[in-house]
Amino acid sequence: MLFGQIPGQTEIKQHLISTAQSGRISHARLFFGVEGVGALPLAVAYAQYINCENKQPTDSCGQCSSCLKFEKLAHPDLHFVVPVATTKKITGKPTTDDFITEWREAFTTNPFLSLDDWLDKLDIENKQVAINVEESQNIIKKLSLRAYESEYKIMVVWMIEKMNAAASNKLLKILEEPPDKTLFILVCENSDSILPTIISRTQLLKIKPIEGAEMAQYLEFLHNIPAAQAKNIAFLAGGSYREAQRLLNQETDANFPVFRQWMRDCYGNKVQSLYTWVEGFAKEGREAQKSFLIYALGVIRECIMYNYLGEDKVKLTGEELTFVKQFGPFVTNSIGPRIIAELNRACEHVERNANPKVLFLDISLTVSDLLKQASK
Numbered sequence: 462m463l464f465g466q467i468p469g470q471t472e473i474k475q476h477l478i479s480t481a482q483s484g485r486i487s488h489a490r491l492f493f494g495v496e497g498v499g500a501l502p503l504a505v506a507y508a509q510y511i512n513c514e515n516k517q518p519t520d521s522c523g524q525c526s527s528c529l530k531f532e533k534l535a536h537p538d539l540h541f542v543v544p545v546a547t548t549k550k551i552t553g554k555p556t557t558d559d560f561i562t563e564w565r566e567a568f569t570t571n572p573f574l575s576l577d578d579w580l581d582k583l584d585i586e587n588k589q590v591a592i593n594v595e596e597s598q599n600i601i602k603k604l605s606l607r608a609y610e611s612e613y614k615i616m617v618v619w620m621i622e623k624m625n626a627a628a629s630n631k632l633l634k635i636l637e638e639p640p641d642k643t644l645f646i647l648v649c650e651n652s653d654s655i656l657p658t659i660i661s662r663t664q665l666l667k668i669k670p671i672e673g674a675e676m677a678q679y680l681e682f683l684h685n686i687p688a689a690q691a692k693n694i695a696f697l698a699g700g701s702y703r704e705a706q707r708l709l710n711q712e713t714d715a716n717f718p719v720f721r722q723w724m725r726d727c728y729g730n731k732v733q734s735l736y737t738w739v740e741g742f743a744k745e746g747r748e749a750q751k752s753f754l755i756y757a758l759g760v761i762r763e764c765i766m767y768n769y770l771g772e773d774k775v776k777l778t779g780e781e782l783t784f785v786k787q788f789g790p791f792v793t794n795s796i797g798p799r800i801i802a803e804l805n806r807a808c809e810h811v812e813r814n815a816n817p818k819v820l821f822l823d824i825s826l827t828v829s830d831l832l833k834q835a836s837k
């Protein structure tokens with residue numbers, strides 16, 4: 462991964478390059494950036510730059526033997542830890558090593574991949590992924606060995622927020638006193654779910670959304686689209702390159718048709734239909750339920766945005782935009798914040814393993830009541 466393959470983030474890239482050039486390499490860094498802004502590709506580009514045998518002023522050379530191995534994520538001194546779960550094939554206590562081929566494929570196909578993309582790749586939709594204590598044992602084992610070929614051994618941990626407490630606690634000591642010439646790059650999208658003791662042992666690097674003009678330029682050049690379209694997509698993507706990819710492919714979120722039907726049934730107070738939906742949806746995995754609720758939150762927010770600021774500020778296209786224009790007026794300012802509060806509460810309850818039938822029936826009836834109140 463070259464820095465040049467990542468849109469924008471000029472300041473961050475310069476900062477990382479200057480630390481590598483001056484040898485001021487911190488042994489543990491936390492790259493924090495929301496989905497699609499490039500925290501993971503920046504981490505890998507930084508790792509590649511540190512071990513490049515012919516560093517250029519603004520990027521890795523891309524040609525030395527180290528760079529060629531980094532290109533395939535196959536360098537023996539580059540290690541990955543990512544959230545995993547058991548699958549039909551991999552049972553017992555899975556670790557990243559069990560999925561390393563899938564991981565290399567997923568990252569090289571799209572370095573801006575989201576957690577959902579990774580779940581799709583693993584085909585484990587019905588389970589929650591995690592980084593377990595066995596993984597921490599693996600990390601310690603791997604880092605106790607000498608670097609094979611390069612100056613630095615580098616451990617990239619993606620989605621460190623998925624690391625459970627036992628695994629985090631086991632990692633603390635090595636994070637505080639890592640073996641010589643070892644570098645941890647922890648990558649996260651949500652720093653609230655990380656143990657404070659982990660954060661306090663790392664140097665935080667906040668990665669901001671990709672700047673609009675830089676994103677537009679990149680889209681125009683790389684995807685060969687007209688300047689006006691590139692500008693529009695860059696605006697709608699809000700600094701997330703993953704979002705820009707979705708918009709380019711006109712992917713409508715898979716949650717959309719389900720959400721639209723749910724809202725129609727709530728609005729029409731179709732209790733029988735809601736019961737049937739809840740029965741089925743309760744059998745989906747927790748990740749799918751959470752993803753649905755987060756999607757619902759996003760659309761309701763866009764409805765409120767539409768009411769206050771008009772169509773120009775709505776970050777949706779196609780059918781989703783049409784829906785927001787039709788449904789938005791029903792999400793009045795008296796009920797909009799209450800629907801949002803209900804959806805947030807439901808997200809928390811899914812996390813805590815609440816009974817999904819009770820939970821989704823309850824929120825369906827509440828939203829139905831709120832919509833009824835608003836239409837009076």
Ligand SMILES: [Zn+2]
Pocket residue numbers: 512513514515516521522523524525526527528
């Ligand atoms: Zn190189």
